[in-house]
Amino acid sequence: MATLTFDSLNPATGETVGTHPNQAPEAVRQAVGRAEEAARWWAAIGAAERRRRLLDYKAVVTRELRALARLVHEETGKPVGDATLELVLAITHLDWAARNAAKVLGRRRVATGMIGLNLTATLEYLPLGVVGVIGPWNYPVFTPMGSIAYALAAGNAVVFKPSELTPGIGVRLAELFEESVPEHPVLQTVTGLGETGAALAADPRVKKVAFTGSTATAKRVMAACAENLTPIVAECGGKDAFIVDADADLRAAADACLWGAMSNAGQTCVGVERVYVVDAVYDGFMRELSERVANVRAGEHYGPITMPGQVDIIKRHIDDAAKSGRLVAGGTGAVRAPYVDPVIVEDVPEDSPAVREETFGPTITVRRTRDAHEALELANTSAYGLGGTVFSRNARRATELARSMRTGMTAINSVITFAGVPALPFGGLGDSGFGRIHGADGLREFARPKAISRQRFAIPGMNLTSFSRGPAELERLIRLVTFLHGRRKR
Structure with a gap:
């Protein structure tokens, strides 16, 4: 009952x-x-x-x-x-x-x-x-x-x-x-x-x-x-990716990445879960990220895990990632239900649950890439396709990366800001759904949509939607279409 x-x-x-x-x-x-x-x-x-x-x-x-x-x-x-x-x-x-x-x-x-x-x-x-x-x-x-x-x-x-x-x-x-x-x-x-x-x-x-x-x-x-x-x-x-290019503002990138990953305890469909950093700036970015995460505390800067069953998924992902990757912050003891402390793991294999499945918790995986092209390829391998982020000082390059991301939305030099622009559509593709x-x-x-057409006047000799249409009218139609559309573009 x-x-x-x-x-x-x-x-x-x-x-x-x-x-x-x-x-x-x-x-x-x-x-x-x-x-x-x-x-x-x-x-x-x-x-x-x-x-x-x-x-x-x-x-x-x-x-x-x-x-x-x-x-x-x-x-x-x-x-x-x-x-x-x-x-x-x-x-x-x-x-x-x-x-x-x-x-x-x-x-x-x-x-x-x-x-x-x-x-x-x-x-x-x-x-x-x-x-x-x-x-x-x-x-x-x-x-x-x-x-x-x-x-x-x-x-x-x-x-x-x-x-x-x-x-x-x-x-x-x-x-x-x-x-x-x-x-x-x-x-x-x-x-x-x-x-x-x-x-x-x-x-x-x-x-x-x-x-x-x-x-x-x-x-x-x-x-x-x-x-x-x-x-x-x-x-x-979502399993949104965050790309840090070689010319990125590392302080701003680390700050945005951390908030995008940890705010609302990571329980954000467009939250940051995967981070790909170009080799030339990897060490500098990780220093900035590590310094900032040390000051973020569960229960103060963000709340608990709202859905009790999600805690087990988060713990499973952390435990699996810790076996093959290197813990930068947090670890297997980070789960203190209903809270989870910030967790950052680097060098986690791309086929691991922490990279492939939605975690929906305050955790991120970070990977070093040769260049932005490799970062983009890795970002686009996910079955999800909701949002993403690109950090680069080169506006043209950043826009190219953003357009090439297999997502419905991408933010450049900011995180999740597309959600705050009412004129922009919100939605994804793949396992992230459809519609906007x-x-x-x-x-x-x-x-x-309701389409209406109204005839204003009849064209003599061109009554095409009638059984009274004759060969002459059809010939005039062919000549008109040939004149309008028959010239090949060179």
């Missing part, structure tokens, strides 16, 4: 943060039913009114910033400062989505070409209806809001299922939305365990699912969606 409620626990202390209903499939179906009606109303009020409501919601969330950050801190264990940064980024994205939806999705005329000279053509993007969002626990506001804000701005209603580890913040986000949109439940939160999320993904009235989580879970969600041909945006794990949130691509992800 399924439990009726479940507790949200502070992973650092084990204390209960809140108790929430474990909503059964029937409750999810009822929420989707309410969302269907809300979606029709939300779409009908128009882009300008949605913009006003969403900007008001942004103000409400900003007003509650301190309280929300405290709740995120309690449910995840991350420092309040990190929770605040997460919320600020979410607010920024909410603002961008609200302000840009009409421009990106609104009706516009498109060129028809010579063949369609007598036509006028328009393209617009219309709401899907109900969007289901299944969120993660590591960034329980920023990550799901990257789907929620853009789906709402595109004119959809949203049913949000937060992680069972962080349900409280998901509930609060929906409660605050009611202050700006009290008429209909345009944004609802359903809480529960895996069965709750499965029911949301399987409901045929949900027109798109945005999922963030592990690659293995994404496959199960995709299987549920496949029953109804429901499209899905899947933002899965954020930016214009993120708005279009939650809308359906």
